Amino acid sequence: MALGSAGALVAATLIAGTVAAPAASADSRHGQDREARGVAIAAARAAKAGIDWQDCPEDWGLDKPIQCGWVTVPLDYAHPDGKQVKLAVDRVRSTGTPRERQGALIYNPGGPGGSGLRFPTRVTTNNKVWANVATAYDFVGFDPRGVGHSAPISCMDPQEYVKAPKMDPVPDSEADKLAQRKLAREYADGCLERTGRAMLQQMTTPNTARDLDVIRAALGEKKLNYLGVSYGTYLGAVYGTLFPSHVRRMVVDSVVNPDRDNIWYQANLNQDIAFETRWKDWEDWVAANDATYHLGTTRDAVQAKWLALRATAKNNPIGGVVGPAELLGFFQSAPYYDSSWASVAAVFSKYVAGDTQALVDAAAPDMSDIAGNISAENGNAVYTAVECTDAKWPTSWRTWDRDNTRLNAKYPFLTWSNAWMNLPCATWPVKQQTPVEVRTGKGLPPVLIVQSTRDAATPYQGAVELHKRFKGSRLITEKNAGSHGVTGLVNPCINDRVDTYLLTGRVDRTDVTCAPHATPQP
Numbered sequence: 221m222a223l224g225s226a227g228a229l230v231a232a233t234l235i236a237g238t239v240a241a242p243a244a245s246a247d248s249r250h251g252q253d254r255e256a257r258g259v260a261i262a263a264a265r266a267a268k269a270g271i272d273w274q275d276c277p278e279d280w281g282l283d284k285p286i287q288c289g290w291v292t293v294p295l296d297y298a299h300p301d302g303k304q305v306k307l308a309v310d311r312v313r314s315t316g317t318p319r320e321r322q323g324a325l326i327y328n329p330g331g332p333g334g335s336g337l338r339f340p341t342r343v344t345t346n347n348k349v350w351a352n353v354a355t356a357y358d359f360v361g362f363d364p365r366g367v368g369h370s371a372p373i374s375c376m377d378p379q380e381y382v383k384a385p386k387m388d389p390v391p392d393s394e395a396d397k398l399a400q401r402k403l404a405r406e407y408a409d410g411c412l413e414r415t416g417r418a419m420l421q422q423m424t425t426p427n428t429a430r431d432l433d434v435i436r437a438a439l440g441e442k443k444l445n446y447l448g449v450s451y452g453t454y455l456g457a458v459y460g461t462l463f464p465s466h467v468r469r470m471v472v473d474s475v476v477n478p479d480r481d482n483i484w485y486q487a488n489l490n491q492d493i494a495f496e497t498r499w500k501d502w503e504d505w506v507a508a509n510d511a512t513y514h515l516g517t518t519r520d521a522v523q524a525k526w527l528a529l530r531a532t533a534k535n536n537p538i539g540g541v542v543g544p545a546e547l548l549g550f551f552q553s554a555p556y557y558d559s560s561w562a563s564v565a566a567v568f569s570k571y572v573a574g575d576t577q578a579l580v581d582a583a584a585p586d587m588s589d590i591a592g593n594i595s596a597e598n599g600n601a602v603y604t605a606v607e608c609t610d611a612k613w614p615t616s617w618r619t620w621d622r623d624n625t626r627l628n629a630k631y632p633f634l635t636w637s638n639a640w641m642n643l644p645c646a647t648w649p650v651k652q653q654t655p656v657e658v659r660t661g662k663g664l665p666p667v668l669i670v671q672s673t674r675d676a677a678t679p680y681q682g683a684v685e686l687h688k689r690f691k692g693s694r695l696i697t698e699k700n701a702g703s704h705g706v707t708g709l710v711n712p713c714i715n716d717r718v719d720t721y722l723l724t725g726r727v728d729r730t731d732v733t734c735a736p737h738a739t740p741q742p
Contacts, residue, residue: 254297254298255297255298255426255430256462257300258294258296258297258298258299258300258430259297259300259430259433259434261300262293262294262297262300262430262434263433263434263436263437264437265292266291266292266293266434266435266437266438267437267438267440269292269438270438270440271289271290271291271309271438271439272289272290273287273288273289273311274287274288274289275287275288276288276310280310280337280369282310282337282338282340282341283344285312285313285344286310286311286312286340286341286344287310287311287312288308288309288310289308289309289310289311290306290307290308290309291306291307291309291362291431291434291435291438292304292305292306292307293305293307293365293430293431293434295418295419295422296418296421296422297427297430303418305365305370305371306370306371307362307363307364307365307370307371307431307435308337308362308363308368308369308370309360309361309362309363309435309438310337310339310340310360310361310362311324311340311358311359311360311361312340312341312343312344312358312359313358314354314355314356314357314358315343315351315354315355316354316355316356320355320356321356321357321358322356322357322445322723323357323358323439323441323443323445323468324357324358324359324360324436324439324441324445325353325357325358325359325360325445325446325447325722326360326361326362326432326435326436326439326444326445326446326447327339327359327360327361327446327447327448327452328362328364328432328446328447328448328449328451328452328455328456329449329450329452330448330449330450330451330452330474330705331364331367331450331451331452331599331602331603331606332364332425332428332451332455332602332603332605332606332607333364333366333367333598333599333600333601333602333603333606334364334367334450334451334452334599335361335363335364335367335368336361336362336363336364337361337362337363337368337369338361339359339360339361340359340360340361342354342359343359347708348710349707349708349709349710349715352719352723353718353719353722353723356722356723357445357722358439360435360439362435364428364431364602365422365423365427365428365431366415366419366423366598366601366602366605366606367598367599367602368595368598371419372598373411373414373415373419373420373423373598373601373602373605374414374415374597374598374601375407375408375410375411375414375415375597375600375601375604375605375644376407376410376414376597376601377597378590378593378594378596378597378598379587379590379593381593381596381597381600382585382587382593382596382597383585383587384537384541384542384543384545384546384584384585385533385537385540385541385542385543385545385546386543386545386546387399387400387403387543387545388534388543388544388545389544389545389548389636389637389639389640390544390628390632390636391636397621400640400643401617401643403640404640404643404644404646404647405644405647407604407644408604408608408644408645408647408648408649409647409649411601411604411605411644411649412649412650414601415601415605417649417650420605420609420649420650421609421650421651423602423605423606423609424606424609424610424653425454425455425458425606425610425655425656426458426462426653426656428455428606429455429458429459429462429463430462432444432446432455432459433459433462433463433466436466441468442468443466443467443468444459444463444466444467444468444470445468445469445470445722446459446467446469446470446471447470447471447473447707448470448471448472448473449472449473449474449705449707449708450473450474450476450677450678450704450705451476452472452473453472453473453474453475453476453678453682453686454475454476454478454483456470456472456667457472457475457476457478457658457686457689457690458478458656458658460658460661460664460667460690461656461657461658461659461661462656464660464661464662464663464664465661465662465663465664467663467664467665467667468665469665469668469721469722469725470665470667470668471667471668471670471707471718471721471722472667472668472669472670472686473670473671473705473706473707474670474671474672474675474677474678474704474705474706475669475671475678475682475683475685475686476678476682477490477678477679477681477682477685477686478655478658478682478685478686478689479658479685480611480654480655480656480657482682482685483610483611483655484607484610484611484613484642484645485611485613485614485642485645488638488639488642489623489624489627490679490681491634491638491676491677491678491679492627492628492631492633492634492635492638493627493630493631493679494674494675494676494677494679495552495555495631495633495634495676495677496630496631496632496633496634497674497676497702498555498556498674498675498676498702499554499555499633499634499676500519501555501674501702502554502555502561502564502565503519503522503523503526504519505561505565505739505740506522506561506565506568507519507521507522509565509742512565512569512742513565513566513568513569513742514569514572514573515565515568515569515572525568525572526551526568529547529568529571529572530544530547533546533547538571538576538579538580538583539576539577539579539580539584541580541584541585542579542580542583542584545637546583546584546585547583548633548634548637549583550564550567550579550582550583551564551568552633552634555633555676555702556676556677556704557703557704557705558701558702558703558709558737558739558740559703559740561740562740562741562742565742566578567579567582567583604641604642604644604645607642607645608642608644608645608648608652609648609650609651609652609653610652610653610655611652611653611654611655612652612654613642613645613646613648613652614646615646615647616646617646620639620643620646624636624639658686658689658690659689659690660689660690660691660692664690664691664692665692665725666692666693666694666725666727667686667690667692667693667694668693668694668696668717668718668721668727669683669686669687669690669693669694669695669696670683670695670696670698670706670707670714670718671683671695671696671697671698671706672697672698672699672701672702672703672704672706672736673697673698673699673700673701673702674700674701674702675702675703675704676702676704677704678704680697683695683697687731694727694728694730694731694732695731695732696713696714696717696731696732696733696734697731697732697733697734698711698713698714698734698735698736698737699733699734699735699736700735700736701736701737703737706737709737710737710738711734711735711736711737713732713734713735714734714737717732
């Protein structure tokens with residue numbers, strides 16, 4: 221799932237089109253045939269060229285023994301001899317003996333717009349959860365097309381993108397809605413202006429899946445071993461559909477519902493409901509730990525303090541920079557990740573006790589962090605470009621207004637900020653595609669699906685849906701838990717099964733339900 225927004229809100233990672241996808245026409249099938257040929261040509265070239273591994277550039281922050289390199293892919297797979305794009309890749313070698321080595325494990329952390337280049341640091345920092353798998357696999361990360369070092373795209377000036385305070389995402393009037401609509405349209409226009417039509421048109425999940433196949437070939441791998449989290453699960457689902465016989469092992473964690481009717485408008489509406497649920501879980505935890513945080517002994521008491529904080533920030537932005545939009549950008553990490561529960565509660569607690577600086581430090585942009593701001597703007601540009609180009613979106617404001625007004629009445633935490641983040645898709649300046657019909661193809665091995673039941677960013681139904689579509693897959697459900705990204709947490713019931721699958725290919729005879737990982741400590 222993604223972090224970012226047209227209003228620089230850190231918002232959700234998914235979003236979708238209520239317009240039903242049309243059946244594939246002869247023209248679109250012909251296009252897919254051309255792209256299939258194009259990716260075969262590109263993969264053959266990459267296999268021949270390999271990757272020239274070197275020490276990573278100093279400013280990438282990836283120390284030895286991590287190595288970096290480049291894989292060249294066509295911008296448009298229908299024209300494999302046309303413009304090419306260089307993708308940044310990195311790796312750390314497996315820690316076991318040559319006999320134990322099983323190849324490369326490629327990772328995508330989500331977004332769309334997330335960089336996978338930090339993945340090898342799970343080995344170099346001795347992350348215990350991944351120690352067994354690291355004996356068998358080189359850990360390989362990459363920047364997807366448009367991201368980071370891989371022909372990065374942009375939709376607006378990065379310093380302008382992070383500038384605060386922004387408008388309150390919850391509109392008070394039709395004038396507020398009109399102002400947000402204007403911002404969204406300007407953002408969409410900016411994507412075209414700063415990125416260019418040729419690149420923008422090719423920013424799709426199917427193209428990223430094709431890139432993944434070319435990277436596989438460049439690594440010298442006959443088949444792909446893959447770990448995808450959040451949006452990375454949808455990338456894996458599309459890869460598994462387009463290249464079923466190229467998959468060796470695939471773990472998908474915190475799953476985007478791949479139903480074409482869900483991609484992407486409906487996915488975002490569903491997120492709004494799930495975020496509200498998880499926000500309440502966090503408030504319950506804060507209330508249970510009132511001795512530490514002094515924010516109230518009930519969920520309602522904590523919510524009252526949140527609403528008071530929000531009203532204060534709306535009236536008069538805290539420190540001149542933290543309004544409701546900036547508050548949401550910071551506070552939404554709590555429903556996203558359990559690992560943020562204590563840190564968000566601590567900042568909130570300090571604020572209520574009179575320390576406003578902690579909140580300003582946590583929630584306000586750092587205008588001096590030029591590189592970080594460029595990265596934030598780029599991540600949001602890719603998020604927008606991929607989701608808007610992947611699928612048809614409603615173009616009628618009436619549809620957006622009706623759906624989000626209705627949802628906001630019951631699920632106010634994230635609804636409007638999520639809507640504005642995705643509204644550029646309503647006026648998107650390049651042709652919108654039809655999502656891939658995710659299904660089992662010949663040669664697809666068992667896929668391991670891992671999901672918590674109370675995930676906010678990718679609601680549980682997504683895992684159930686992919687499980688139905690990928691025959692022979694196994695679903696591990698973490699019950700009564702809701703952190704986004706489960707495989708990186710300590711839960712032996714899950715960790716041991718992921719290890720077993722990646723090391724041996726074996727899955728349980730039936731689906732498995734695990735107890736939740738440990739609740740965060742205050």
